[in-house]
Amino acid sequence: MEHENEHLDIREKLLRLPKIQADENFLKRLQIQIDILDSEERTRDVVEKGSVSGYFKNLFGARLMPALGITSVIVVAVLVYFVLADKKDSVVNNLAGNKNQETIITKEKPEDKKTSPQNETKELAKNDVNTQTPSTNSLNGNKTESDNISKDKTAPKEKIQELTSKTEGVVSDERGGQINIRGGRTSENNIVLDKIKQQVEPTKKPDEKQTEAEKKDTPKTEAPMTSTDSEKSIKEGGRGGVTDPTKSRSSIKPKKKEPNEVIDINKSVLESLRDKLK
Amino acid sequence: MLLKSNSVYKGYTDEQLIAEFQKDKVEAFNEIVLRYKDKLINFLFRYTGNREEAEDLAQDTFLKLYKSKHLYKEIAKFSTWFYTIAINIAKTNLRKKKNYSSISISDFDPDNEKDFDLKADVLTPEETAQAGIENHYIQQAINSLDEKFKEVIILRDIQDMDYEEIADIMKLPLGTVKSRINRGREKLKELLEEIYKPNS
Incomplete structure (x- = not known):
């Protein structure tokens, strides 16, 4: 408050100063300025609207060419990168698909009778283990198949599977002999590769399995095979896969024509085996 | 229009x-x-x-x-x-x-009264002449003030605006505005004493 009351004389002098008024032309000049301003705004709008045609001229002007060039290069590089990335992904997917197809094919091979040698040996080994039936030698009419069969029954599944997986088909016997698993390790069910036979044969499986179980329980008191017998079995394609795979396969094929004989032979073999066990 | x-x-x-x-x-x-x-x-x-x-x-x-x-x-x-x-x-x-x-030409002519529109019916010719000279010197003193004092002095003592409005315009605190007005008046007084010595 004291500040307001100080130097009031100066304030009064300043308040008494004459008030300046605008000229008569002030409003006219202001109107002119406003009209100029409005016209400029209108021309700006017109220019902006009409600049579409001149847009590209300005775009490709001398100033913007370097920037346009750089941006175009960057855009192309980005597009190429993404395209290549997509191609790689598609290639990878195709490879993955092929791998899956391969697995499918390998699985389907046993059904189509065109399995790989290892798979064939595995199947043969499994069938032999399950059924403990004579090999293809029975078809050849070898009487010593029963001896070979009895020995094969005693071999553990795991050992057979290992052998079939590791080797190409040739396996050493317990007595030192070599056995070609591929050729001769067929089960009673697989001796005749006939669909009709296979339908009939499965009915025998439970009996065969029972015999297998009995045989498994019994100790290995069977008479050891002589070397001659083993050789015979090896030669004649006894249990253990003696014959060559080609021969065994070739021998299999004609056997399709005589299914009834196979059943009779197997029964006789089984009966002989039972007698022995008793 | x-x-x-x-x-x-x-x-x-x-x-x-x-x-x-x-x-x-x-x-x-x-x-x-x-x-x-x-x-x-x-x-x-x-x-x-x-x-x-x-x-x-x-x-x-x-x-x-x-x-x-x-x-x-x-x-x-x-x-x-x-x-x-x-x-x-x-x-x-x-x-x-x-x-x-x-530089303005009118600054060289203290007798030039075109910048001042005085109401002739209020003052006598002598008073008018005296007022014109005084106003001229006051204006000179205002022109000589610092910018920060000149603004507040003109808004307060010539335009007769409120302190609050001046504070809003200048974006200053109210106390600062008042102090500046006070200091501006003091400075103006000193300048006027130097420029114009009234007839005692």
Whole structure:
């Protein structure tokens, strides 16, 4: 408050100063300025609207060419990168698909009778283990198949599977002999590769399995095979896969024509085996 | 379209007028111009010391208002916003003048009374002559003040504005405004004592 009351004389002098008024032309000049301003705004709008045609001229002007060039290069590089990335992904997917197809094919091979040698040996080994039936030698009419069969029954599944997986088909016997698993390790069910036979044969499986179980329980008191017998079995394609795979396969094929004989032979073999066990 | 007073907007407040002008009603702008042109020119004359310059600056202020009408918001008074524009334009012009160092011819002629429009029916010829000289010296003293004192002195002691409004225009605290006014008056007094010695 004291500040307001100080130097009031100066304030009064300043308040008494004459008030300046605008000229008569002030409003006219202001109107002119406003009209100029409005016209400029209108021309700006017109220019902006009409600049579409001149847009590209300005775009490709001398100033913007370097920037346009750089941006175009960057855009192309980005597009190429993404395209290549997509191609790689598609290639990878195709490879993955092929791998899956391969697995499918390998699985389907046993059904189509065109399995790989290892798979064939595995199947043969499994069938032999399950059924403990004579090999293809029975078809050849070898009487010593029963001896070979009895020995094969005693071999553990795991050992057979290992052998079939590791080797190409040739396996050493317990007595030192070599056995070609591929050729001769067929089960009673697989001796005749006939669909009709296979339908009939499965009915025998439970009996065969029972015999297998009995045989498994019994100790290995069977008479050891002589070397001659083993050789015979090896030669004649006894249990253990003696014959060559080609021969065994070739021998299999004609056997399709005589299914009834196979059943009779197997029964006789089984009966002989039972007698022995008793 | 000439700027003419419209009777419809005469009863409107300044804030209502600017609101109407923001709706693209040019007649409201005309009313604003008619209301503020004399006050603005007086303020700018006291600030610059030159009439022609004051009128040019006043036109620039109104043109700025015409272009930037959308910037006003009803947070403050219209006069506060308007005088802020005027002071900014005047300051910009003053800086340009300092760079160019222009000189007005009327400054050399103390007897030239064209810058002062005095009411002849109030004062006698002698008083008029005396007042003219005194006013001239006062104006010289105001021109000699520092910018920060000159602004507040003119707004308070010439335009007779409130302290609060001056604080809003200058964007200063109220205490600062009052102190500056006090110091400005003291300085003005000293200058007047040096320039003009009244007849005792």
